[in-house]
Amino acid sequence: MIETSVTNEATVTATVTATEVLLPGKVDPSGLRLVQRELSAPAAGQALVRVESTAVSFAESAMRRGRYFGQPAFPFVPGYDLVGVVEAVGPGVDRALLGRRVAALTKTGGWSSAVVLTAADLVEVPDGIGADEAETLIVNGLTAYQMLHRSAKVQAGQTVLVTGAAGGVGSVLVQLARDTGARVIGTAHPRHHEALRALGVEPVDYRDPDLAARVRELAPDGVDAVFDHLGGASVTLSYRLLNRTGTLVSYSIAAALDDTKPVILDFLPLLAKLAFWNYLPTGRHASFYDIWAGSGKPDSAKRQAFRARMRTDLAQVFALLRDGRLTAKIAARFPLAEVAEAMELAESSGRTTVGKIILVP
Template identity: 55%
Template sequence: MDDFQRRISADSTIGITSTSTSPSTPTPVTEAVLPGIVEPDGIQVRTRPARPAGPGQVVLAMEAAGISFAEQQMRRGKYYDQPPFPFVPGYDLVGRAVEAGEGVHGGLLGRRFAVLTKTGAWASHVTVDAGDLTEVPDAVDSADAETFVVNGITAWQMLHRLAKVRPGHTVLVHGANGGVGSTLVQLARIAGAQVVGTASAKHHDAVRALGAVPVDYRAPDMDAQLRAHAPQGYDAVFDHVGGEGIVASYRLLAAKGTLVSYGSASTRDVEGSSKAPVLKLLARLALWNALPSGKGAHFYNIWAGRRRLATFRAKLHSDLAQVLALLADGRLIPQVAARIPLTEVGKAVRLAESGTVVGKVVLVP
């Protein structure tokens, strides 16, 4: 538990309370609502009355919220455990605390925090549990920080907690121009690994600038090129594509290499059950792990372990704090593809899904 979390816990124990810094008539909340399976332009921008923070809660005025692949799946009704329509999407955000509920120290007010929400972040004001907050360094821009919340936690945990990448390793990152992919490339290079990254040819300069060797995923001889860069196999392969391509990723591993799967982008537009592709993927990984090959195969779920909430939060805060510290030190380069107002959410989602950008599209107030 970091110092910030200790302060929250201690203050909650002695019952220190605070009230909102908002005026007596709260500003209405603006939010983007997914009414059902719709095109990006069908996402609705609505306003509603503000709700007060409950015990142990904080209201954040959103300064930046991201558009991740998860929301792209939710729009299609394809995310594994999304809530029923209608709902407000938004996997993560950076915001400034403007109201604190009973049991939360008033010293949090006015400070900036990052938080994972899974849903609900596409709004001008978002109510969250104080225990889920991680403070953002003063020197870091909110949109820059936002690109490393879900992406940074995901990349850090896959790299260090699952694959345990070390100096001298060679790793393969599929989708190296994307939000998670570009973060993986940078963190792997900081860890001392050599990185090969797949991306379309138009993004090769950007991937190269991050420190990876680019390979065109559309090339008919892609597998041969990938093998040429790691003749003994890769120590780790990070795959967000899923589908049948996961077999090729597994075969590219070194004798004791680790495959980390964290999505099924190839099945995003496939009709049918949202759960079937994930269940098939999990079954395949389990089968590989049962083989006496020495290779490891994992499916990464950022919410795994939340039932043990204190441990889950401690790992999340520790990992995100390290990522944000690297950003503040200038060792991580944020990949902000665009900053688009929340009221233009349809335009922002369409751009994020276009395949034309490097990094992450960020919603701003």
């Protein structure tokens, strides 16, 4: 329930009761709980956003296992990103935001019917783009765009390998790479191969014991870039598939999702391996992509630069969507109250869907 009153200064919230999904600890999806919480009115520099669309990502699957590096202590509300409409603003915030559809990268807190956020972190969604479409491209679109253009700097005519090409990030990444003019090889379950071919991707079965040989058949001299979400043994294989000047971008450790040791013990060997490869005089380059890198402290110069970069890149992604050069891949849509079912689908080994799983408050 949201009730507001208007003054000459700003819109002040009288009563805001939000429905949220609470992650109480390391639980199965069925252990997620719906709760209600009264929100404070937006303070100076803040805005109240009525959430229209949020989603399930790999991050939430890792967080419920306590496997996401830097996650908050339990209990907390998950939700890495969201799209919604600005219902109220605090002092110092441009009232032109009122009624506007906005996107936000939150890391946590998005699984709610309403949120209070720093207004400077909001990115306006262009007219003509729906909430669910925009939602598929916030964390996934930013990750894919920045890895492709800022990390690997892929050019037309190059060949890239995308692991998990049918996933949330992968399905966006292959489209962006093809739009750039690159040739794309993608690993995925055979059930997704037809859909990937329709996107112009050359699919390879990720379960093939001779995966490296299959990729080398397609790219005998190696590939110009690999985008690896698995970590572990996969990242070593990915590095070996590069050509003489290729770039490896690692961006997750999905293969270690069910490990029981502290997550830092999975990250440190990966980071050490990437650093060692960069030390070698091979001409190749390896890096780990972190969407929050360089975000800095609140209101710092680094945070302002981070916001500007995010706004610029997300605007590019939204423009590609608006122009029909990028398609929002929505795998399924669930009410927020059915978040357990949504997570079970996202984590199912037999999942037959491609793209992002949307939650609608």
